[in-house]
Amino acid sequence: MTSPQSTLPVFGGRYFDGQTAGERDVEVSLDKPGGWLIIRRDQSSGASIPQENWDLDDMRVVRDHGHEEGEVFRLTGKDEARLFVPNQVDADALRDACQYLRKADVPAGTLSKVFFWTGGAVAAMLLILFVLLPNLADTMATLIPAKREEAIGETVVAQIEQTMKFANSGQFCSTSEAEAAIAKMSDRLTDELDLPYPLKIRIMKTEMINAFAAPGGHIVFFSGLIDKADTPEEVAGVLAHEIAHVVARDPLRIALRAAGSAGILSMVLGDFAGGTLVLIMAEQVMQASYTREAEAQADEFALRLLKDAGLPAEAFAAFFDKLREEYGDTDGAMEYLSSHPNLASRAAAARAAETQPDAFEPVLSETEWAALQSVCKSSGR
Template sequence: MADPTPPLPTFAVAGRFFDGQSAGAKVVRAEAEQIKGRLLIYDEESGRLLDQWPLDSLRMIRDPGFGDGIVFFREGHDEARLNIASAEDAAALGAVAPNLRKVSVAKGTWRKVLLWSGGAVAALLLILFVILPTLADTLAGMIDPEQEERIGQTVVGQVERMLGSHNGSGFCSTPEGDAALAKMTERFTDHLDLPYELKVRVIRNPLVNAFAAPGGHVVIVSGLLDKADSPEEVAGVLAHEIGHVAARDPLRITLRTAGSAGIISMILGDFAGGALVILVSEQLMQASYTRDAEAGADEFAHELLRKAELPSEGMARFFEKLRDQYGDVDGAEEFLSSHPNLASRAIAAREAETRGDGTFVPVLDEAEWDALRAICK
């Protein structure tokens, strides 16, 4: 099929013109002058020139109230309209208008968009980092221990799945190992007053980690036992996690993360409940508490070690091992990190001098320590 004949340098089309000032429409003849790049709109009855539009300023819309016709207007002057009923005339006029389908943006629109976007981002940050933390702290005091324990069970179950097991299969248990872990835990619980029982377990995974979940749950990852050289090092980490439990930090971070996920879901779309649990679990696994919460848990651990008559030096040595293997954060990076740097935490642990006269009863004897380290073997 041959291409349609291109429009002549000057040609006319018939239409109806609305000047945007009066309600009536005028029957017009619109002459397109390609050489001069303009469209002259004449009153068909009187021959009077009504308006002239540059061809490169022509835009088009399909007006649902105009049947199958095409409506043309001039960029920046969209109150006036030229309605062309003939498809052939509309196509001819469209062929000489280079910017016909260009989307026009009014002057100042981008500035307004940026201002509104900036305001929206500022409001979102205010909600996420000021209002939600305050609300989470308030709600944490309103949730009873039984509810918190159920929340913790859900989170711990999800963490297990994240670490590659399910339905409790990833948690390690031997009679000797369980007894050793219970003995270490009891060394601390004699000096605690918690609204729920402390539940400490070991899960099989090479990660060097431990975390606390809502409701008194503390999980030690077996990679931490492999890395430690003494039971006092593990005891120092356990005391730190118990500090988070006592302050209900895991519940606060769960509520904050849930609130943040809810806000983000409204912006980005539906957020599944399962994904929410995963997000909370990841936050707890990464121990993404505030710097104040981390420092508070360290101070709590020092005091707990003191009451248990155990040295904080083991806690310091473990921090130094982590620093040597994984590096540390300093300067601006430390300021941005949720944790104080490991070197300063190690120094603080040593300065705590929790064992008093320097003598102490080991938290586990050699056989018990071997049993705990072998609990996942």
Template sequence: MADPTTPLPAFAVSARYFDGQSAGARVVRGVAEQMKGRLQIVDEESGRLLEEWPLEELRMIRDPGFGDGIVFFREGHDEARLNVASAQDAAALEAVAPNLRKVSVAKGTTRKVLFWTGGAVAALLLILFVILPTLSDTLAGLISPEQEETIGTTVVAQMEGMLGSHNGSGFCTSDAGQAALDKMAERLTGHIELPYPLKLKVIRHPMVNAFAAPGGHIVIVSGLLDKADSPEEVAGVLAHEIGHVYNRDPLRITLRTAGSAGILSMILGDFAGGALVLVISQQLMQASFSREAEAGADVFAFEALREAELPTEGIARFFEKLRDRYGDSEGAMEYLASHPNLASRAIAARAAESRGKDDFEPVLSAAEWDALKVICK
């Protein structure tokens, strides 16, 4: 068996040569000399030497229009082609050309790729963080209250499904409990004009939470009622959610999330882990906007409680309960969290106090508070 490191003697292959300047092809023989590291292309008819290519610069491609043959060319001289139809001749050339399958990258290509990639990322960030929020705010102003209420109905139904019930089965019904909740809302909103009537509901779930949806929908999760020690704590949370309604925050957030989700889905595609990346990306995008909205709703709540002659101590205590139960967001986690730091929110609530902690008329009577607490029992 021949030593593969031993240079092969000169050999010739039959081919058709295209110079890239004219349409015609010439029948040639390619004389490969491994010792001299060259491939001479000789015209079969005249015997004239047409070109001489260094073997180390020889490259190959498969051309679908050339059947099973192989097309050879010289790196950096893409216009000229050598079409070799014989598989045996092509294999012989492949044996002496060391870089035949090497893919060359033109000088400066990496820099260009990085430049255009950076431009694409910058454009995406501009769309997600500047154009999309601005567009969402503009669209929010164009959507009528009636349309927003319809959107809110859909959002509430989706949230119900996330909390484990469907078609309204998770919502609690109690005449006395609902009346108590409505009375609480009336005391908080008697001095303001909302863009649409409030639609208050309580849903059965152990989560300690409440949320506002577009169109005046506010849902209290029963876990919040279970953990509250006074109706004033619930009133503080409700005032906060009414602040979102008043500022139309839910509609803007809904529009922005829908837009960002659509853009990221197109870019990320459906690949393993893509859903997780999408959720994380949305959380990062919404963090600063949501914190701004949450802070604004807190300020609204403090003012609403003052106008209703209710203390802010209740909502301050509730923030502290959430912190004790779930922990607080500090440092990097505070940046990622959609809500501001709970300890700072409690401090802000107490700083907004304008009356004594006990100098107020309770927002609900003892019987009304009991009825609201057991609305889902």
């Protein structure tokens, strides 16, 4: 910009330096071509003020200045000083000359501070979600009474049933013959176990090949899994795996983690209704997204149950093979991103265990196995 001109139209104003009390009458010259506002002391008042040259591009208007007429201006970088132009015509002329009057000034370093505090907030949330909440959930799982855990599981299973009904499936199937068969299988596997609550095993009608354990000893088999199995020993292997999760209280841990995560997210994204929270818990339990370590431990526990029950691990391995044929497997890097170890390694581990290599007593008779397989075809529910 050019230097301020010395002969320009002059108008009056009042100047506040922000350092001392009081105000000073000043003469103001607008050098629009040069891009300057020149502020001099008012000779008639004898007030002493050094001449100041304000860059028009750096001037800002002060909103809500408390004057009915006129305008108050400030200079960026010199926020404590104020210039009041009482004559509205002069103020309007100054407004027309300053093109950035209402520009929002961002102090130096603000952007870096925003990134710093945002990063800190994200890091804190990740710490809560992935470190503190899991540890807190693990601790709480050991403190919740068995009766309370059973009630939580009942609520979660009811929510899953309601959700599955939207896909024209999800109703529970039951016949006295099937219930007797599944009870016989369960008793054989848990004969030596001291469970904190009785197992509550149900079969849900859906083509999905899955089973899951909910808090409080609730275990749900999908009928698609039973249809896919060739022998009752394959189902027994899956049941042993879910019993392992029940004993370790893994379903309660995952439900508590889901509830805790939902609580944190509700503070960020808005309030969650109670029904939504139960839905999140139910989804987590049904997906059974346990850690790889928890899944490996459940497999090991299941193999011990099969050995104690005199049942072959080969049937368990065979079921892993079927799942692999149906859904494929996770290998290489993807194996480490999956919550479960890959199916091939699980099948190999089961075969290596050799829980019952010789002849064994079938877990169910042919009649009992037929009753179990037909439960969702012959039941009235």
